Amino acid sequence: xxxxxxxxxxxxxxxxxxxxxxxxxxxxxxxxxxxxxxxxxxxxxxxxxxxxxxxxxxxxxxxxxxxxxxxxxxxxxxxxxxxxxxxxxxxxxxxxxxxxxxxxxxxxxxxxxxxxxxxxxxxxxxxxxxxxxxxxxxxxxxxxxxxxxxxxxxxxxxxxxxxxxxxxxxxxxxxxxxxxxxxxxxxxxxxxxxxxxxxxxxxxxxxxx
Amino acid sequence: xxxxxxxxxxxxxxxxxxxxxxxxxxxxxxxxxxxxxxxxxxxxxxxxxxxxxxxxxxxxxxxxxxxxxxxxxxxxxxxxxxxxxxxxxxxxxxxxxxxxxxxxxxxxxxxxxxxxxxxxxxxxxxxxxxxxxxxxxxxxxxxxxxxxxxxxxxxxxxxxxxxxxxxxxxxxxxxxxxxxxxxxxxxxxxxxxxxxxxxxxxxxxxxxxxxxxxxxxxxxxxxxxxxxxxxxxxxxxxxxxxxxxxxxxxxxxxxxxxxxxxxxxxxxxxxxxxxxxxxxxxxxxxxxxxxxxxxxxxxxxxxxxxxxxxxxxxxxxxxxxxxxxxxxxxxxxxxxxxxxxxxxxxxxxxxxxxxxxxxxxxxxxxxxxxxxxxxxxxxxxxxxxxx
Numbered sequence: 001x002x003x004x005x006x007x008x009x010x011x012x013x014x015x016x017x018x019x020x021x022x023x024x025x026x027x028x029x030x031x032x033x034x035x036x037x038x039x040x041x042x043x044x045x046x047x048x049x050x051x052x053x054x055x056x057x058x059x060x061x062x063x064x065x066x067x068x069x070x071x072x073x074x075x076x077x078x079x080x081x082x083x084x085x086x087x088x089x090x091x092x093x094x095x096x097x098x099x100x101x102x103x104x105x106x107x108x109x110x111x112x113x114x115x116x117x118x119x120x121x122x123x124x125x126x127x128x129x130x131x132x133x134x135x136x137x138x139x140x141x142x143x144x145x146x147x148x149x150x151x152x153x154x155x156x157x158x159x160x161x162x163x164x165x166x167x168x169x170x171x172x173x174x175x176x177x178x179x180x181x182x183x184x185x186x187x188x189x190x191x192x193x194x195x196x197x198x199x200x201x202x203x204x205x206x207x208x209x
Numbered sequence: 210x211x212x213x214x215x216x217x218x219x220x221x222x223x224x225x226x227x228x229x230x231x232x233x234x235x236x237x238x239x240x241x242x243x244x245x246x247x248x249x250x251x252x253x254x255x256x257x258x259x260x261x262x263x264x265x266x267x268x269x270x271x272x273x274x275x276x277x278x279x280x281x282x283x284x285x286x287x288x289x290x291x292x293x294x295x296x297x298x299x300x301x302x303x304x305x306x307x308x309x310x311x312x313x314x315x316x317x318x319x320x321x322x323x324x325x326x327x328x329x330x331x332x333x334x335x336x337x338x339x340x341x342x343x344x345x346x347x348x349x350x351x352x353x354x355x356x357x358x359x360x361x362x363x364x365x366x367x368x369x370x371x372x373x374x375x376x377x378x379x380x381x382x383x384x385x386x387x388x389x390x391x392x393x394x395x396x397x398x399x400x401x402x403x404x405x406x407x408x409x410x411x412x413x414x415x416x417x418x419x420x421x422x423x424x425x426x427x428x429x430x431x432x433x434x435x436x437x438x439x440x441x442x443x444x445x446x447x448x449x450x451x452x453x454x455x456x457x458x459x460x461x462x463x464x465x466x467x468x469x470x471x472x473x474x475x476x477x478x479x480x481x482x483x484x485x486x487x488x489x490x491x492x493x494x495x496x497x498x499x500x501x502x503x504x505x506x507x508x509x510x511x512x513x514x515x516x517x518x519x520x521x522x523x524x525x526x527x528x529x530x531x532x533x534x535x536x537x538x539x540x541x542x543x544x545x546x547x548x549x550x551x552x553x554x555x556x557x558x559x560x561x562x563x564x565x566x567x568x569x570x571x572x573x574x575x576x577x578x579x580x581x582x583x584x585x586x587x588x589x590x591x592x593x594x595x596x
Contacts, residue, residue: 062557065555068555069585070581070585076554077557086541091548
């Protein structure tokens with residue numbers, strides 16, 4: 001599946017746009033960026049337009065690769081499960097994993113290598129802790145929502161987590177959070193983000209860097 | 210223009226090969242200098258007034274300058290990359306001016322073993338020097354000068370043609386905007402060289418080879434060429450494709466003889482026979498040597514990233530999943546070296562069953578990828594024209 005389908009299925013149009021502009025605000029102008037699971041390259045193209053970034057997108061599907069080429073985004077057709085061995089240590093200012101985390105098998109290793117090849121990481125994911133998901137589980141069913149539109153038997157999402165889970169993960173790993181934002185639709189959520197937030201965005205780095 | 214209106218791909222039509230003689234000496238890597246040389250080439254489409262829409266196609270081992278279209282007196286002689294180049298094709302000749310050239314040392318009209326040595330008035334034969342990929346690119350640059358093209362919109366090639374593209378990117382970095390490197394490699398592996406050596410031995414050990422001076426004796430090393438082509442052909446196909454196409458099919462049952470019994474045997478013999486009929490032995494020896502010698506990293510202690518330091522163009526690198534002659538891992542070496550140099554590069558690995566030959570096939574995803582890339586180049590040209 002093209003990571004784009006995953007993304008479009010997981011978020012509404014408005015959320016995609018606010019997602020993009022928030023990420024753009026976290027990227028320094030002229031940064032060297034690697035976008036993992038870049039889909040059709042629209043996030044990268046947005047960052048290039050607004051922040052003059054350079055770099056590459058990585059995409060597994062040929063449909064995404066063709067769309068990136070049409071969007072004039074440098075794209076490398078690779079499977080992220082194979083790691084980031086193509087890239088030298090510290091060769092990017094920022095490595096982005098946008099709404100792809102939940103479908104990755106070797107997630108810990110991937111996040112580790114994101115911070116090997118990049119100074120900073122930006123990770124976004126659908127918040128499993130959203131109240132509608134909790135309510136459906138209470139009623140005894142696996143959640144199906146706007147942000148997680150799949151049935152349990154056909155979902156590509158294997159590593160679902162909540163905002164609190166990810167906070168805990170970063171803390172356990174000793175990563176330093178530079179920024180965190182939770183969105184509902186295209187609105188920021190500050191009150192009960194793990195209950196009301198649909199999409200979580202994190203910007204972090206290794207501590208001591 | 211018709212192609213753009215109806216969205217249908219057409220043939221480049223009847224084309225006429227051109228011939229040009231260069232009288233300025235060309236120093237070769239082997240130390241020999243050619244006092245003069247000729248190149249055969251073809252063009253398709255129209256060079257724009259800015260001379261900015263030219264694309265050079267580099268050919269591989271046994272191909273020629275006849276890339277697209279057909280000859281008026283030989284309508285069945287269709288160019289070897291006709292599915293790629295033409296009006297409405299992925300490399301659209303209504304938009305681009307496409308140039309293809311027969312490489313030095315080949316046997317289709319450019320100076321080479323079968324052409325006349327001006328010093329003796331006889332065919333060069335075995336006396337034609339060994340040429341390298343760098344020599345070819347130098348000769349191609351002379352053709353670009355002659356055509357008034359200071360900078361190619363793109364240089365493109367598959368297999369050995371991809372190596373020429375890589376060579377262009379580092380030898381004449383300012384003279385191309387894009388390089389399309391398809392089913393290629395940064396150098397040959399030991400296994401690749403081994404296959405080439407067996408092919409050469411087939412020719413060299415043919416009793417009709419006569420130290421390469423067979424033309425003087427009115428003969429040709431046909432047996433050697435046949436075996437060389439049969440061997441080469443095996444490496445161009447994938448196991449699964451050969452299985453699907455031939456399997457263990459027999460022609461007429463087992464005869465307990467060495468006549469061709471399996472379909473694959475008869476296919477290879479047919480391919481070998483056809484090849485021996487039109488290709489030249491001395492040329493085969495030289496082109497396989499040029500392949501073996503190509504190794505841009507060798508001048509940089511084996512560091513391919515250093516070898517690409519001079520490159521300035523943007524790249525599209527394409528490999529095919531079932532290509533075991535130049536596997537995807539080799540294309541990714543190129544990709545990584547370009548990433549190390551922060552070059553603009555896109556890489557696609559096309560799922561295709563056809564092995565190394567996939568780059569010549571009309572595969573929908575492959576062609577759509579190349580088409581998208583040329584549309585990007587065309588858009589860049591449009592913006593430049595508008596500016």
